[in-house]
Amino acid sequence: MEVIKKIKNELKKAIIGQEKMVDALLIGLITEGHILIEGVPGVAKTTAVKTLGKVLNLDFKRIQFTPDLIPSDILGGEIYIIEKDEFRVKKGPIFTNLLLADEINRAPAKVQSALLEAMQERQVTIGEDTFPLDEPFLVMATLNPIEEEGVYNLPEAQLDRFLMKVVIDYPDEKEEYDILKLVVSKEGISNDRQEPPPEPQQVATKEEIINLKSALKEVHVDKEVEEYMVNLTMATRTPEKYGIPKEYIRLGLSPRATINLYKVSKAVALINGKDYVSPSDIISYIKDVFRHRFLVSFHAEAEGITTDNIIDMIVEKVPMP
Template sequence: MQNHSATRDRVSELTHEIRNQSEPFRRIVEQVNHVLVGQEKLVHRMLIGLLANGHLLIEGVPGLAKTTAVASLAKAINTGFQRLQFTPDLLPADLIGTQVYRPQDQTFVVQKGPIFSNLILADEINRAPAKVQSALLEAMQERQVTIGGETFTLDDPFLVMATQNPVEQEGTYQLPEAQTDRFMLKVIVDYPNRDEELRILQRMSKTAAKFDIQAVTSPAEILSARELVDEIYVDSKVQNYVVDLVMATRQPEAYGLNLGELIMFGGSPRATINLTLAAKANAFLASRGYVTPADVKEIAMDVLRHRVMVTYEAEAENRTSESIVSEILNHIATP
């Protein structure tokens, strides 16, 4: 009983701290909204990636302001930013750097690539071949890069936000499963509705539309907020709910779901970790010191959609990973 009381007191204290420390993130949203119209979900997911130290994969057809969204976020944070345009002729060295020979003293020196920054916009990542996509793996997971046998640690925060066109488009390569699993969230960006389209027309139909975005927070504030995210309370019932959701993607029959023939691979333990972290970040943005099942449910689709691989049978039945994840979310009882 005493432990329960101490936990409740700590959660209350944490909620008060979060209310104060979440203010910079509200300011970021305000600044980004000076440019973007109707992309509230995308902005929210980018903030979750920042808070939970996880990378984002943003998918949508060209022209939906995916690149603008990431660039605007970078401007609102006083930190390093690099935009990398992925093309079919890109080489791994163009990304991480290489060793350069200096004839004057007959030595090799390391020339660091653009990956050495804080926020990385990997634009149209699926237009580059697999060897370039693989060059990102070590940087994304280990937060380090190896060049010529020497290992360099990347700056903190380090966040990759990659945009991709739908795979059916001309000149695109499908990302390997090992690569997509490195992304905490996969966010699908859709067309704006009619009212939003009208506001875009009114705001953007100029030959040189310029927007003044102020830097309203710093890397130090983000790292400080992450410490609070780590402390956010997750009840055992919510933990079990997270585990059940992920386990249902691997062993659907154990949960009374007839999906076994439709799922090739389910979510890995990384999915469990990422779903918990993203739910904690969602609670932080809602100024709460504890995670609710609603936090988990809100973010689950973006965490799981790229981790559930469907079989040929599923494709024959026009079933997608999204429809399977939706069925699991609707079936597993919320605590």
Template structure:
């Protein structure tokens, strides 16, 4: 069985539903992109990353972002050793393979920005020392959408570092029942006798992830599909060309959006066990790639227009090859 399918099957032993979140984590791993997840507490965000670490035998660390956090709490710093009369670098929790930045919008901009170098350059500078992070390195940051007090808006430069923003909703009725059964059986609260649910097991290694990244390069994408990706991005900068009210968009997408949609489209094809990209692969995660990268104007906000509404308009108006 393909290693991606094995990983996904093991994740489903711990997570019921949430296909978008599971696929997003896998896409982030094989494209070297970071994932931003917005969802209420208790929808398996932490469980997903922790389980992924177990399945791949990767280091996992979690940072709970709070208003009193400082950059050294994430990166580490230099400490003075009295006995040796010297400074020594103590590495912070960012030195891991999988980092869960929980409720990232609870920390001020100075702390959020501490992640920028690590996310983009895969390195951390502490004093005069620069350390390269081990590969693979994935940041999954979560946003709590229900809090309004004590939260800080993420800067656009920070948001642009995430390859996708996934919105996690409530599970369905059937999924909720399956979650209940899974948890009560696993924790021994069930009335029924029988064996406990199967626990996720390690089925791959970091070497398998690096091999998948190499396979990603061989996924074919036609010139017409590449141009389609470019046209989708350009429609946020020149919306009037496609019959979209330009007064709704304050700031269009940067070239990083085009590059990331290209990478994600290839990863979707790989997840679906194909060696080529189709326009439907491009559209499958276009909202997740685009929604956090451009700004709606005050006029658009006043009329209840969201980034997802604009993306729907763009997908409808831009001709598909």
């Protein structure tokens, strides 16, 4: 669609490469899903969300998750006003359109769980009052690799709230060079006498983003394609049926995985300018939808088999329509 092309063109003015992350943010906005991103520092995660907010004229807030954070630092709380002898609600940074939860696994589970109601119900309860969140509302959380010191595992309930877990890596050589040229030209430290590149501008409104949800309903999904999605999920519960060793998987996927795969596949088709879902749309994001939702067994870990490896086996074994 034209509005999606405009948004992506503006984002490219500030972000070199990382198309998967940019598309994931757009998919999250269209489907009302939240995105978990695992990646090394300095790969434009914060820049992507801030630029998206600017391009769409949406409110943006960032929370740095630390071990000493408490739930009220995110949600807000009731403050006692001495002069008026009353309590007043002070809303926290979660009341925004785009929330960047930076290094979410550096805070303990109690703090991470403060996001659960907001992510699922699109509302926040403070004391006896419940406040709805503005539309659209998107949480993009960044994750440190669990091997690093000072990090906590995310609870299963928290992980399941995320539409996708996207793993991003360093840019390639050409992208790295383009990033260098972009930054030095903006900061005026380049030897070139060229004008600095244009800044991203607003090209869409929040109303247009909300209207994209209606466009999503028009994307057609054949019955055979729907059955293919179901079979991909079922392969994590009964892997032996598809020739995959059952001892590799400790916990299979819930129905929410199938639902989210359906939503993401329709959004991928929409972003690519199609009015129907093909199996390639499903496969392009199946790892991002599945990888954080099921657990590999200790037996698989001992053999060096990862979640992504098992998803590759599932895609290979489940017949494609």
